[in-house]
Amino acid sequence: MNELSQIRQGAFAPANTADMAEAMIAGTGLRIEIDRRRGRGAAINTSGRFEPISRELEDDGWNSLEELPVFKTEVQVEKPRSIISRNDSPDIPFDRSVNPYRGCDHGCIYCFARPTHAYMGLSPGLDFEAKLFAKPDAAKLLERELAKPGYKVRPIAIGTNTDPYQPIEKEWRIMRQILEVLKAADHPVMIVTKSAMVMRDIDILAPMAEKGLAKVGLSVTTLDRKLARLMEPRASTPSKRLEAIKALSEAGIPATVMMSPVIPALNDHEIERVLDSGRTAGATQASYVLLRLPLEVSPLFRDWLLRNYPDRYRHVMSLVRSMRGGKDYDAEFGKRMKGAGPYAWQIGRRFELAAKRLGLNVGKRPLNCDLFVPPLGTGVQLSLL
Incomplete structure (x- = not known):
């Protein structure tokens, strides 16, 4: 009997958090029906x-689970x-960041930010x-904080936790308001996203980039x-x-192709192709991050892997552990x-050689921190000069 069959037949018990996904396959009632979670x-x-x-769903014999609504995106202020x-x-490479949103309906299964939803009393799974x-006052708060006496300028990173250009940005436009504040103050910004919606704000980012104030990283995982x-x-x-x-x-905004995360035996064979495609598109920088599975992300990813790539489950997780000290x-x-170990070293060398061959990461320039002009935010004393 192979491992997957044993898992499905309940041969493994949830001995620890890392084993939760296998237990879910064994019919503990934690899996949400596909019609309710389609597209997640x-x-x-x-x-x-x-x-x-801890709660889990259990049918009472009257097909009650069939009456539950699908998971639709809900936004609270x-x-x-x-x-x-x-x-x-x-x-x-940054000491400060701004997050316009908490949670992300991109639904990336590997997202290391998922555990933060637990602080809101919600699940890092589908709730995330x-x-x-949404934080509609983000731009006003940012303007006020930039205007404080003694504020020292360093690049602000956006998109390091959840994506500022996730679908709800179309309606809320919080990210655009933030960029307008940064542009007015000539404040440097670095953006990370996996959304093409970033093109909407080229009209703001291009003038900033001309002054050395903006750069954008696009995450291309596969x-x-x-x-x-x-x-x-x-x-x-x-x-x-x-x-x-x-x-x-083409608009003069420095672009980075980011392969984040690299997942062994799943997308690591694409490192060279992703970098090559990014360079062809115009990227001048490249970076990667190895798959991270903190806290609840581990059972979520394991469950996803068993559902979609059961034949690779043992191999992927074995390689992950080999790079994470077991x-x-x-x-x-x-x-x-x-990561660490031989396989992590191999991934690093492949990335470095591909980047060098393509002329990526040559002549990095730091963002300009010398042009900053504090905004005259609410409650800030005006100058007498």
Whole structure:
């Protein structure tokens, strides 16, 4: 009996968090029916880790589960007191970021931001994709924080947690308002997205880039449309992301092709093709991040892998653990982005050789922090000069 058959027949018990996905396959009732979650990345919606009790669906014999509604995107307004988040991580190239939204209906199954939904009393599974939070006051808060006396300029990163150009941005337009504030203040910004919607704001980003104030990274995880649809169900197609790189580049906006994440035995064979396609589209920089499976992301990804690529499950997870010290994830600084061990080393060398061959990552220029003019935000004392 192979591992998948054993899992489906209940031979494995959920001994720890890493084994939860296998238990879900064994019929614990945690899997949401496909008609209710169609178009979503996750198939489960377990309670957040901070909840005092755990809930799961169970039919009462009257086909009650058939009456439950489908998961539709719901947006609540969040009113934070501040909008700039700061960090002192040694392995990321920024010390501050802005997140216009909490949660993301792109539905990327591997998203390392999923566990943050637990802080809202929600599930990192389907809730993360369907119950979103928008911050409509973000631009006003940003203007106020930039206007504070003693503010020291450093590039602000946007899109490092959830995507600022996820579909609800079409209606809320919070990201555009933020860019308008940054443009008016000549403040540098770096954007990460996997959405072609970024092309909408070229009219703002191009003048900023001309002053050395803006650059954009497009995450292109695969060129396989089927894999992309399964892995990132509501994100732009790979061809649309490459189209966005081309449009940004032609407008004079520095573009980076980002292969994030690299998943062993699933998309790592595409490293050279992705970089080559990004360079052809006009990207001048490239980067990658190894698959990260913190907290609830691990069982969610395992469940997804068993549903869509059962024949690769054991191989993928074996390689993941070989690069994470025998675990699904290692959060240690210096290792969490690139991993460790022979297979991780091989991925790194392949990436470096491909980037060098294509002339990527040559002559990096830091964003300009010398042009900043503090905005005259609400409550700021005007100058007497």
